[in-house]
Amino acid sequence: MTKKFTTTFKITTITLMRKTMMKMILLKISLPVLLKSTRRAKSQREIGNERREKEKEKQILKKLEEKKEETKLQDIKTKTLKKNHQHNKIIKKDDSIKIEVNCNNNNDKRK
DSSP states (O other): OHHHHHHHSOHHHHHHHHHHHHHHHHHHHHHHHHHHHHHHHHHHHHHHHHHHHHHHHHHHHHHHHHHHHHHHHHHHHHHHHHHHHHHHHHHHHHHHOOOOOOOSSSOOOOO
16 A cells, blocks of 8 residues: 555655554554543543432432421421310310219209
8 A cells, every 4th residue: 555655646745644644553543542531531420420419319318308307296296285285175174064963763963
């Protein structure tokens, strides 16, 4: 291939062609290496992005768990307040309830 170029081109063009051919050869050798390095860089970027996304998800889950705990505590507080309030109502009702007792034959009513 280079012999054909020597007959048709001048010496300067031949040296340029040789230099470009050498560059092409070097590029052919280095392209897979470059591609591997870019793949590694991309994979490292993707790994970093995934790690950040996982950290964000963990933070969101922590916030949700905290909210659930807060709501549970509030529910427990409201339930205890309701129970205490109902208990107070029952006691008040017990105080005001009229008790009627029927004896055997006398029909006495106690109030």
